[in-house]
Amino acid sequence: MIHISWDNFLAFALISVALWALGAYCAWRDSRKAALTSTIAGIAVFMAFIVGLWISLERPPLRTMGETRLWYAFFLPVAGLAVYSRWRYKWILSFSTLMSIVFICVNIFKPDIHNKTLMPALQSPWFAPHVIVYMFCYAIMGAATLMAIAALLGDKIKIKGKSFDGSLIQHPVNNLVNIGLAFMTLGMLMGALWAKEAWGHYWAWDPKETWAAATWLLYLAYIHIGNAPQGTIPRKKYYLLIVAFLCLQMCWWGINYLPSAQAGSVHTYSIS
Numbered sequence: 001m002i003h004i005s006w007d008n009f010l011a012f013a014l015i016s017v018a019l020w021a022l023g024a025y026c027a028w029r030d031s032r033k034a035a036l037t038s039t040i041a042g043i044a045v046f047m048a049f050i051v052g053l054w055i056s057l058e059r060p061p062l063r064t065m066g067e068t069r070l071w072y073a074f075f076l077p078v079a080g081l082a083v084y085s086r087w088r089y090k091w092i093l094s095f096s097t098l099m100s101i102v103f104i105c106v107n108i109f110k111p112d113i114h115n116k117t118l119m120p121a122l123q124s125p126w127f128a129p130h131v132i133v134y135m136f137c138y139a140i141m142g143a144a145t146l147m148a149i150a151a152l153l154g155d156k157i158k159i160k161g162k163s164f165d166g167s168l169i170q171h172p173v174n175n176l177v178n179i180g181l182a183f184m185t186l187g188m189l190m191g192a193l194w195a196k197e198a199w200g201h202y203w204a205w206d207p208k209e210t211w212a213a214a215t216w217l218l219y220l221a222y223i224h225i226g227n228a229p230q231g232t233i234p235r236k237k238y239y240l241l242i243v244a245f246l247c248l249q250m251c252w253w254g255i256n257y258l259p260s261a262q263a264g265s266v267h268t269y270s271i272s
Contacts, residue, residue, distance in 0.1 A: 004052030006111050012049035013073075013104045016042040020077050020100065024093040027084060039081050039093060046074050059118050060128040065253060066112030068135060073103040075139035079176075083143055087172045095146050126194035133187040138248060140180035141219070145245040147173050148238040173233065174223070177241065181219045188212060211251040218244035 019042030026035035050070060053061045061067040080096025083089055118127075151173070191212075192202040203209060222240050 004049060004056050006053070008052075009049065009111070010108060012045055013108070016046040016049075017097065017101055017104065018042075019045065020093070020097040024097050027090045027093045030090075032088075035093065036081070036085065039077060039084075043074070043077055043081070046077075050074060060131075062128055062131040063118060063122060064112035066107050066110065068131065068252070069103045069107050071132060071135040072138060073100045073107070075136050076100040076103070076142065078136075079139040079143040083147075083172060083176070089147075089172070091150075092143065092146070096143065099142065121198040124194045124197050126190050126197065130187055130190040130194055133183050133190060134252075137180050137183040137187055138252060140176055140183065141245055141248055144173050144176035144180060145241055147176070148241045151233070152235065152238050173238075173241070177219060177222055181216075181223065184216055184219065188216060208251060208255045211247065211255055215244060215247040215251050218247055 019038050023035045023037075023039035023042065026032075026038060050061060053070075061070060076096045076099050077093070080092045083092045191209075195204070196202045218240065222237055222244060225234070225237050225240070
């Protein structure tokens with residue numbers, strides 16, 4: 001049986017990135033079938049590493065920040081592939097690949113390697129699905145935010161000499177936020193069940209839980225703000241989406257650096 005560890009990460013990552021980059025190139029060349037095939041192959045290689053690491057560790061690779069970054073680097077091209085498949089945006093595969101490379105590089109230089117042991121609070125059956133659902137949600141919201149930024153830039157973006165029409169991406173942004181919020185809500189429900197099992201209560205307004213609630217409300221506000229009469233998305237919605245995504249980052253990793261979280265948060269195990 002092949003043993004996979006963090007020592008093998010660089011090889012799997014390089015192969016995956018090469019395939020994702022090839023897929024992005026093929027998308028720009030209007031070779032849709034090749035773009036899909038290459039991107040899916042890269043995702044499969046990266047997933048093979050995650051599964052192998054899971055088997056080797058004998059636990060879900062979700063304990064540390066490095067391990068959650070691993071999942072985020074995986075879900076970014078998955079989100080990019082979904083957007084490209086549904087709405088044919090050529091540039092999304094390039095951006096998702098670039099963002100995934102950033103998180104892969106961070107993991108190469110700071111893998112946050114830990115042993116097989118999970119503390120009692122992380123041995124709940126709700127732990128793995130809660131974190132995986134949230135990582136997928138983060139990737140979907142990341143794709144939506146990229147498209148919102150592109151829409152705000154509007155005529156400032158030119159591709160092959162042609163201006164980028166930000167109004168054309170209104171429906172993908174709304175759809176992505178709806179999907180992302182659905183997974184975020186599911187993740188919060190799983191987290192509440194996990195908290196009840198681990199600490200005896202569903203919700204305690206822990207610093208991380210407070211930021212999670214604030215983030216959820218911001219995305220909820222986004223979907224309840226109506227579009228303009230002509231059907232386009234008002235600019236204020238795009239700005240709100242960017243603010244919500246920044247809060248999402250605070251909820252994911254930023255909270256670990258707040259004194260209030262370090263003093264009494266039950267979620268600070270992620271940086272130990």
